[in-house]
Amino acid sequence: MDLFSGKTSYKGWLYSCRGHVGAPACGMNAAVRSFVRNCIYRGDTVLGVHDGMQGLTEGHIEEIKWSDVTGWISQGGAFLGTNRIVPTPETLPLIAEQIRKRNIQALLIIGGYEAFQTVLTLAENREKFKALCIPIMCIPATISNNVPGTDFSLGCDTALNEITEICDRIRQSAQGTKRRVFIVETMGGYCGYLATLAGLAGGADAAYIYEEPATIDDLVQDVKHMASKMATGGISRGLILRNEKANENYNTDFISNLYSEEGKQYFTTRVNVLGHMQQGGSPTPFDRNMGTKMAAKAVEWFIDKLTNEKNFSTPHSAVMLGIVRRQYRFTPIQELKLYTDFKHRIPCQQWWLNIRPLLRILAKHESTWTADEGMTVGVDENIEAIV
Incomplete structure (x- = not known):
């Protein structure tokens, strides 16, 4: 987490605090770099708060x-440190005290679902703690892409590239061998974005996710379909992706055993659990540019709020900066409660579900697909086109 403060060319002093809450994601460092330099360019002093909200609570702050x-734009992970700790009734007074003591006038948090929860908690406790009545923004950054209010999160493109490249290597490793099916488990919690998009990019035969529950009949049908392609279609390698929480009972080992037993006359089966390899690597150009531009937009939003408004207890002063249908959108964080499945930590509507039939069509399954621009949430007057 990092914090900036200092004298500016606008009214008086501008203080802002920014940080990471959640798991590391590629693009976080690029966003920090952009935010810090945009602030310094305007004459502000930047302080860094390490280790997320815990660091803010304990006062782990230093000037940046x-x-x-320098060099942060090409580095993955989170140099300032991050964790999944969110504010609690016990820590909220300490957070408010740090904000009051340091005269912080704006707060920016970069992170995943926990960052969304953090901003929501702070916004909903403004009546109890007047120090929280400041502009607050969340920039989504998680490989799972499970944050409401945005189509894309920082890090999900890099993770998708890593998974696709690994799957390509796995399939290549079986070249020249007998027929083989690879079962690959991806991360993402209950969100099947990575499994679906990596499956589409890698030519997978199936991708099992929580959002579209698969019955035992579906699994058996997929095994038979795979065996048929192996026997008559001239195909020697198969790829099955499974999101880590697609089904509590039909786990990766179960699917592997099912394919091994029912398809033993036609192919062998191998399992690969990718784990934290998906979080590593260098950020892709998409994530670097996205983080850079969103952080710059955050600075502009803070300046506009601090110079043109006086009441920061309204919902429109605590927002999610997302990309929705190729546009920047500032959505009040409290409005996003209506579009969130809190139990499973996913948005209620996800645009990529519309392209799942295309994955099955390309794998020779019976399915239909209709192009759909997808669903959006938020308020139209808070949209800015991406340039």
Whole structure:
């Protein structure tokens, strides 16, 4: 987490605090670099708060200068440190005290679902703690892409590239061998974005996710379909992707055993659990540019709020900065409660579900697909086109 403060060319002093809450994701460092340098360019002083909300609570703060973020744009992970700790009734008074003591006037948090929860908690406790009546923004950053209010999160493109490349290597490793099916488990919690998009990009035969529950009949049908392609279609390698929480009972070992037993006359089966390899690597150009531009937009939003508004207890002063249908959208965080499945930590509507039939069509399954621009949430007047 990092914090910036200092004298500016606008009214008086501008203080802002930004940080990471959740798991590391590629693009976080690029966003920090952009935010820090945009602030310093305007004459502000930037302080860094390490280890997320816990660091803010305990006062782990230090100044960040222009040269301190040199080279960050190409680095994965989170140099400032991050964790999944969110504010609690016990820590909220300490957080409010740090904000009051340091005269912080704006707060930016970069992170995943926990960051969304953090901003929501802070916004809903403004009546109890007046120090929280400041502009607050969340920039989504998680490989799972499970944050409401945005179509894409920082890090999900890099993770998708990593999974696709690994799957390509896995299939290549079986070249020249007898017929073989690979079962690959991806991360993502209850969100099947990575499994679906990696399956589409990698030519998978199936991708099992929580959002579309698969019955035992579906699994058996997929095994028979795979065996048929192996026997008559001239195919020697198969790829099955499974999201880590697709089904509590039909886990990766179960699917592997099912394919091994029912298809033993036609192919062998191998399992690969990718784990935290998906979080590593260098950020893709998409994530680097997205983080850079969103952080710059955040600075502009803070300046506009601090110079043109006085009441920061309204829902429109605590927002999610997302990308929805190729546009920047500032959505009040409290409005997003209506579009969130809190039990499973996913948005109620996800655009990529519309393209899942295409994955089955390309794998020779019977299915239909209709192009759909997808669903959106938020308020139209808070949209800015991406340039």
